Amino acid sequence: xxxxxxxxxxxxxxxxxxxxCRYYLSNGRREGRYWLVGDVxxxxxxxxxxxxxxxxxxxxxxxxxxxxxxxxHGDLLDIIREACGLTAFPDxxxxxxxxxxxxxxxxxxxxGNSMQRPPTPDALPADIDSSPxxxxxxxxxxxxxxxxxxxxxxxxxxxxxEALWDADALRFHPNCFYxxxxxxxxxxLPALIAAVxxxxxxxxxxxxxxxxPLGRDKAAVETPRRALGHLLGNGVHFGRAADTLAAGExxxxxxxxxxxxxxxxxxxxxxxxxxxxLLLLTGLRRLYVIRDADPAGDRAVEQLTGRAAxxxxxxxxxxxxxxxxxDDLAKLGVxxxxxxxxxxxxxxxxxxxxxxxxxxxxxx
Numbered sequence: 153x154x155x156x157x158x159x160x161x162x163x164x165x166x167x168x169x170x171x172x173c174r175y176y177l178s179n180g181r182r183e184g185r186y187w188l189v190g191d192v193x194x195x196x197x198x199x200x201x202x203x204x205x206x207x208x209x210x211x212x213x214x215x216x217x218x219x220x221x222x223x224x225h226g227d228l229l230d231i232i233r234e235a236c237g238l239t240a241f242p243d244x245x246x247x248x249x250x251x252x253x254x255x256x257x258x259x260x261x262x263x264g265n266s267m268q269r270p271p272t273p274d275a276l277p278a279d280i281d282s283s284p285x286x287x288x289x290x291x292x293x294x295x296x297x298x299x300x301x302x303x304x305x306x307x308x309x310x311x312x313x314e315a316l317w318d319a320d321a322l323r324f325h326p327n328c329f330y331x332x333x334x335x336x337x338x339x340x341l342p343a344l345i346a347a348v349x350x351x352x353x354x355x356x357x358x359x360x361x362x363x364x365p366l367g368r369d370k371a372a373v374e375t376p377r378r379a380l381g382h383l384l385g386n387g388v389h390f391g392r393a394a395d396t397l398a399a400g401e402x403x404x405x406x407x408x409x410x411x412x413x414x415x416x417x418x419x420x421x422x423x424x425x426x427x428x429x430l431l432l433l434t435g436l437r438r439l440y441v442i443r444d445a446d447p448a449g450d451r452a453v454e455q456l457t458g459r460a461a462x463x464x465x466x467x468x469x470x471x472x473x474x475x476x477x478x479d480d481l482a483k484l485g486v487x488x489x490x491x492x493x494x495x496x497x498x499x500x501x502x503x504x505x506x507x508x509x510x511x512x513x514x515x516x
Contacts, residue, residue: 157245158229158245161229161245161248161249161252162215162227162228162229163208164252165215165228165229165232165248165251165252166208166213166214166215166228167382168252168382168384168385168429169187169202169203169204169214169215169228170182170187170204170385171384171385171429172215172228172231172232172251173187173189173202173204173231174428174429174455174459175251175425175428175429175455176194176231176232176235176236177189177192177194177202177231177235178194178455178458178459179194179195179196180194180196180200181462182204185203185204185205185206186201186202186203186204187201187202187204188200188201189202191219191221191222192217192219192224192226192230192231192234192235193234193235194235199219199220199221199222200217200218200219200220200221201217201218201220202215202216202217202228202231203215203216203217215227215228217230217231229244229245229248232244232247232248232251250425251425252384252425283381284354284355284356284357284381284382286380286381287347287348287355287356287357287358287380287381288355290325290328290345290358290360290380291323291345291347291355291358293325294323294324294325294345295323295324295325296323296324297316297319297322297323297324297344300324300326300342300367301324301326301342301363301364301365301366301367302322302323302324302342302343302344302345302363302367303316303324303367304366304367304368305344305361305363305367305368305369305370306322306344306404306407308367308368308369309404309407309408309478309481309482310408310411310478310481310482310486311404311407311408311411311481312411312414312486314410314411314414314508315390315407315408315410315411315414316407317414318390318391319390319407321346321347321349321388321389321390322344322345322346322347322388322403323344323345323346323347324342324343324344324345325342325343325345326342327340327341327342328340328341328342328343328345328360328362329341330343330362330371330373332373332374339373341362341363341365341371341373342362342363342364342365342367342371343360343361343362343363344360344361344363344403345358345359345360346358346359346360346361346388346403346420347388348379348381348382348383348386348387348388348422349386349387349388349389350382350385350386350431351385351386351431351433355381356381356382356383356386357379357380357381357382357383357386358379358380358381359377359378359379359380359383359388359403359422360377360378360379360380361376361377361403362376362377363376379422383421383422383423383426384426384429385426385429385430385431386421386430386431387399387419387420387421387422387426387430388403388406388419388420388422389417389418389419390406390407390410390417390418390419390420391415391416391417391418392417393417393419393433393436394417394435395435395436395437395438396416396417396436396437396438396439396440396501396505397416397417397418397419397433397436397438397439397440398410398413398416398417398418398419398439398440398441398442398470399418399419399420399421399427399430399439399440399441399442399456400418400419400420400421400427400441400442400443400444400477401420401421401422401423401424401426401427401442401444401449401452401476402420402422402444402476402478403420403422404478405420405442405444405476405477405478406418406419406420406442407420408476408477408478408480408481408489409442409470409477409493411481411486411489412486412489412490412493412494412506413493413505413506414505414506414507414508415504415505415506415507416440416501416505418442424444424448424449424451424452425448425452427441427452427453427456428451428452428455428456429455430456432459432460432463432465436460436463436465437465437466438465438466438467438468438498438501439456439460439465439466439467439468440467440468440469440470440497441453441456441457441460441467441468441469441470442470442477443469443470443471443472444472444475444476445471445472445474445475445476446475449476453469457469466498468496468497468498469496470493470496471496472492473488473492477489480492490506494506
């Protein structure tokens with residue numbers, strides 16, 4: 153079972169080879185078909201090169217790397233091991249799952265310890281059948297959120313109607329199947345469905361949040377949030393970005409900021425690892441990074457800020473007073489949140505993005 157799991161993780165990493173390099177080898181850069189960096193420990197330089205294109209197997213396979221100075225070579229799992237300083241192979245697999253946002257299949261095998269390591273805070277479980285086509289079918293089968301349990305759930309989290317006025321990426325499915333295990337029978341539950349959009353505008357995946365029937369909270373299941381499709385580099389978009397964009401982790405966190413900046417285009421990357429690997433739009437001039445106040449959030453901010461700055465994009469970090477901006481909205485109130493965010497904006501952006509919006513489609 154572990155051999156199958158390892159092969160599946162290796163394939164998923166290979167499909168996202170550049171995102172892996174951007175995250176774990178952030179001191180490097182892409183040149184043509186390769187990612188160039190100093191060594192597997194992320195030192196600056198050009199002696200190590202990682203293939204970003206190629207087949208799934210063989211010497212020229214995508215994800216294979218060679219360090220010309222050291223005479224060493226390996227694959228993307230080796231990069232994760234060395235970059236994180238891991239020694240136990242199960243720990244390498246756990247870190248790969250955390251980055252990809254998938255959960256372990258079967259019991260852990262940590263050197264005779266049958267206890268499974270607790271999931272990291274930004275883990276985002278995914279289904280075995282996680283193709284973009286499946287995600288697109290689910291999104292098409294869903295309906296707009298107005299008047300549904302999904303709208304109730306978001307409004308109970310303090311999200312304003314203005315934040316949702318053009319939230320076309322959000323939909324509601326009244327009977328979305330939830331399975332405890334891939335081979336278990338499905339339980340039909342209402343769910344908030346969010347479309348994950350690639351840079352070319354295509355639906356690359358969906359994110360599901362299962363809800364209780366009245367939308368008062370998330371459903372009482374083990375993993376009420378799950379991903380489907382290809383998330384790395386992509387995100388849930390609100391509004392169309394031109395020169396300015398705000399990017400954060402969770403949907404509720406991003407929509408909390410949008411409750412006081414309803415005119416600012418935003419994207420939810422859905423986890424800290426995915427935020428760090430977010431693909432940036434061509435022509436972007438200013439990026440606001442919506443920070444979650446935890447170690448994973450700080451690392452994501454550092455990674456994304458570095459990449460954006462190297463691309464000539466001005467970066468400003470929006471920091472919450474509490475754990476995240478939804479905490480700020482729920483516990484401090486919208487007036488204090490607005491004042492806090494206003495003080496962190498570039499000159500002129502308050503007037504540009506804090507103005508009220510109305511939409512006949514949503515009803516203001």
